[in-house]
């Protein structure tokens with residue numbers, strides 16, 4: 624039986640095991656997928672003691688940490704300096720990035736055309752480089768970024784040609800993307816005032832349905848997108864990398880995330 628795992632901290636909320644085990648079963652593949660809570664210091668040990676594992680998904684906050692343990696990187700992982708999918712065989716540890724595909728495909732589904740559009744990114748964590756590359760692929764050239772800790776936004780701005788805004792300031796945009804972790808907990812509040820904005824797109828990469836960010840945006844007359852399809856598409860691509868099969872995303876699969 625082949626083994627797979629998702630590593631992160633926190634990891635309890637991760638729906639990756641449920642989704643991958645469902646697809647393994649549907650596709651009659653002899654495998655098992657579990658989750659592992661790690662600390663930064665334990666990541667190296669995990670790689671050493673799990674050499675019989677075939678694939679690993681990586682979530683917050685280790686998408687950059689694992690770069691140190693990969694023996695090879697795909698072009699996307701190299702460009703984004705972010706790894707969410709690892710394949711292990713013949714002593715090779717190959718890092719890949721399927722978040723870019725996930726984010727891009729979720730917007731393509733909605734016929735989003737980025738030409739002459741302005742995007743506003745909130746946050747500067749591990750997933751932002753993937754979001755930026757996907758936006759560029761969709762034709763978005765003007766990208767603003769704002770983060771509570773400004774120097775993290777500045778570092779990304781330098782690498783990816785973004786414009787930095789002070790935290791709390793808002794710019795005129797077509798699409799705003801919440802890439803912070805605010806919204807994961809029930810009473811989380813970003814503390815930014817978007818109440819005068821309407822007819823724009825509000826995207827929250829958190830896959831929980833309707834964060835406060837999205838509820839408020841919808842109430843003001845904006846289009847909202849949650850992180851569900853991005854999550855499903857990144858997982859679908861990981862599955863395809865490991866098993867050579869593109870698993871189906873249908874109602875039964877989307878329902879798995881609602882239970």
Ligand code: ATR
Pocket residue numbers: 683684745746747748749750770771772775802803804805813
């Ligand atoms: P990492 O930064 O380790 O990659 P992440 O979960 O991917 O972790 O990113 C968390 C993001 O949420 C960061 O942009 C963080 O801002 P800081 O860089 O200032 O820490 C943001 N964030 C977390 N809590 C926040 C809060 N209370 N207010 C505003 N932003 C917050």
